[in-house]
Amino acid sequence: MNFKISKIILYLLLFFLLVPLFVLVIWSFSNSWPWPNMLPKDLGIRAYKHIFSFRTGTLGVLIYSIILSATVTLITIIISIPASKALGVYDFPLKKLFKILVLAPIIVPPVAVAMGIHVSFIKMGLANTFLGVVLVHLIPCIPYGVRIITSVFEGIGEKMEIQAKVLGASSLQTFFHITLPMITPGVISAASMVFIVSFSQYFLTFLIGGGKVKTLSLVMFPYIQSGDRMMASAYSIVFSLTTLMILLIMEKSIKKKYKRETDLFV
Amino acid sequence: MSQIELKNINKSFDGKTILNNISLKVEEGERISLLGPSGCGKTTTLKIIAGLLKNDKGQLLIGDKDVSKVPVEKRGAVIVFQDYLLFPHMTVAENIGFGLKMAKKNKNIIKEKVDELLKLVKLEGLGDRYPDELSGGQKQRVAIARALAVDPKVLLLDEPFSNLDTGLRDEMREFISNLQRKLNITTILVTHDKEEALMISDRIAVMLNGEIKQIDEPSEIYKHPKSIEVANFLGNRNYIKGNIKEGKFETEIGLFNIDNREQKEVIAMINPEDIYLDNSSNEGLEGTITEVRYAGDRIYYKIKIKNKQIRVISNSDKVYRLNEKIFIHMDFNNGVFF
Numbered sequence: 337m338n339f340k341i342s343k344i345i346l347y348l349l350l351f352f353l354l355v356p357l358f359v360l361v362i363w364s365f366s367n368s369w370p371w372p373n374m375l376p377k378d379l380g381i382r383a384y385k386h387i388f389s390f391r392t393g394t395l396g397v398l399i400y401s402i403i404l405s406a407t408v409t410l411i412t413i414i415i416s417i418p419a420s421k422a423l424g425v426y427d428f429p430l431k432k433l434f435k436i437l438v439l440a441p442i443i444v445p446p447v448a449v450a451m452g453i454h455v456s457f458i459k460m461g462l463a464n465t466f467l468g469v470v471l472v473h474l475i476p477c478i479p480y481g482v483r484i485i486t487s488v489f490e491g492i493g494e495k496m497e498i499q500a501k502v503l504g505a506s507s508l509q510t511f512f513h514i515t516l517p518m519i520t521p522g523v524i525s526a527a528s529m530v531f532i533v534s535f536s537q538y539f540l541t542f543l544i545g546g547g548k549v550k551t552l553s554l555v556m557f558p559y560i561q562s563g564d565r566m567m568a569s570a571y572s573i574v575f576s577l578t579t580l581m582i583l584l585i586m587e588k589s590i591k592k593k594y595k596r597e598t599d600l601f602v
Numbered sequence: 603m604s605q606i607e608l609k610n611i612n613k614s615f616d617g618k619t620i621l622n623n624i625s626l627k628v629e630e631g632e633r634i635s636l637l638g639p640s641g642c643g644k645t646t647t648l649k650i651i652a653g654l655l656k657n658d659k660g661q662l663l664i665g666d667k668d669v670s671k672v673p674v675e676k677r678g679a680v681i682v683f684q685d686y687l688l689f690p691h692m693t694v695a696e697n698i699g700f701g702l703k704m705a706k707k708n709k710n711i712i713k714e715k716v717d718e719l720l721k722l723v724k725l726e727g728l729g730d731r732y733p734d735e736l737s738g739g740q741k742q743r744v745a746i747a748r749a750l751a752v753d754p755k756v757l758l759l760d761e762p763f764s765n766l767d768t769g770l771r772d773e774m775r776e777f778i779s780n781l782q783r784k785l786n787i788t789t790i791l792v793t794h795d796k797e798e799a800l801m802i803s804d805r806i807a808v809m810l811n812g813e814i815k816q817i818d819e820p821s822e823i824y825k826h827p828k829s830i831e832v833a834n835f836l837g838n839r840n841y842i843k844g845n846i847k848e849g850k851f852e853t854e855i856g857l858f859n860i861d862n863r864e865q866k867e868v869i870a871m872i873n874p875e876d877i878y879l880d881n882s883s884n885e886g887l888e889g890t891i892t893e894v895r896y897a898g899d900r901i902y903y904k905i906k907i908k909n910k911q912i913r914v915i916s917n918s919d920k921v922y923r924l925n926e927k928i929f930i931h932m933d934f935n936n937g938v939f940f
Contacts, residue, residue, distance in 0.1 A: 499687040503701035517691045
């Protein structure tokens with residue numbers, strides 16, 4: 337009985353998530369779709385032509401965005417692993433406070449801090465640069481990375497590492513042969529989350545990048561705002577497919593390396 | 603393989619003393635058990651030997667060398683934990699070869715050694731399996747093989763049998779005993795199970811409240827415990843208060859003959875299996891049976907004699923009934939006096 341109900345809920349959820357996407361697909365091919373028509377009046381591929389032609393430079397923006405978000409993801413993960421280990425495994429004074437403080441950047445709206453950061457970045461020459469945008473993206477990204485990887489460390493603890501050391505492994509060997517493979521599934525989910533957070537960042541990119549650092553969300557926003565639904569929908573779809581592809585590639589490539597999943601993480 | 607010596611080891615956490623002057627010498631090839639209830643400090647002792655914890659005071663010698671400052675990975679004391687801790691992302695062969703791989707040994711040498719160990723622990727052909735495809739006993743054998751692979755000077759076993767079910771436990775006890783004999787490796791085993799300690803140790807160190815109370819051979823520790831605490835931990839015994847006077851032992855349940863001894867007030871310990879029951883003649887002390895528990899090869903009785911409960915274990919075929927009148931015989935010349 338319970339099983340049935342949860343199944344129905346699952347299907348409803350999928351339905352409500354997928355139908356808007358489906359509508360987006362239709363919109364991205366329709367030049368006009370006035371009320372009360374059930375189907376679009378006039379189909380066309382103007383939007384995709386625009387995105388995929390070299391003249392408009394949208395493809396370049398897409399690749400630039402991917403590189404930027406990938407950089408952010410990499411830095412976030414490198415920072416998050418040691419921080420998460422400390423929060424997940426070790427005991428130290430004020431640990432609970434630190435756990436909450438890590439989340440502070442998502443609790444406090446970025447608008448509140450970004451202004452101050454902007455001023456400092458201008459002074460340091462980081463405003464309107466790739467590096468500046470990467471740094472500012474770390475603010476909303478690190479909480480997700482740390483939070484997810486911390487729970488992984490809480491699950492596996494320190495025991496396996498101790499066992500490896502007892503068997504004669506140095507700290508470095510222990511990290512690469514034991515810790516990293518064991519937290520990999522958790523790191524993948526953290527990286528996926530972080531990539532999406534960075535990839536869809538609009539406000540921070542706009543403020544710190546000053547329009548010089550052009551990401552996909554930055555290029556996409558005017559279309560949504562101006563009501564060019566065809567373009568906006570096409571951009572949205574390219575946007576979603578990109579993140580989906582990146583996630584798939586990430587998962588596939590890492591899984592090949594550590595061919596076996598453990599049932600420690602679900 | 604070498605001897606180990608602990609000299610006056612002390613350890614405290616947050617001002618609370620966990621180990622108080624632990625001294626212990628384990629000979630080369632010897633198998634010794636640290637026996638005690640949970641929280642007595644036995645696992646802490648093991649961790650100090652392995653180097654996972656630092657002792658506050660005292661010396662720790664492996665061979666003739668003080669290893670207090672040698673880091674875990676170079677100490678050569680390998681600990682096998684209670685829950686085996688096999689690396690889930692590695693096959694059985696990779697698990698066993700882990701220590702050798704970390705020591706950067708040649709691949710062929712590793713393979714040879716792994717094959718040899720798989721044979722030793724009777725897991726031939728299972729090298730390609732993953733830990734989650736193994737049974738409890740197999741996991742433990744992998745854990746032991748993995749520890750043996752690095753040729754440890756000392757093998758430390760932390761409650762090695764407590765995660766196994768009864769049948770398997772006996773099998774693994776026998777297996778590890780035989781293996782240890784064969785390899786003649788110095789072994790320290792931690793357990794809270796007195797039967798286990800009695801069965802598989804050369805010597806037992808009984809630990810209570812962070813102190814080693816007695817170190818002796820199993821039979822000696824069982825028959826001649828030095829204190830009531832130790833006696834109590836090794837079994838449910840009978841303790842009878844009384845006075846020794848001119849060849850007689852005056853107690854709350856009656857008068858017994860005894861060899862000439864110093865006159866004093868004592869507590870006598872007598873094992874339940876050293877008391878005999880009889881209802882064929884009227885000799886001995888009269889009592890009433892208040893509890894009978896039948897366990898197949900033996901029968902547990904509780905017998906009331908003048909307000910005192912006495913435990914008796916009988917191996918005889920005869921089963922007495924509840925509330926039956928019975929005569930008991932006990933000889934305090936075999937008893938232990940505290």
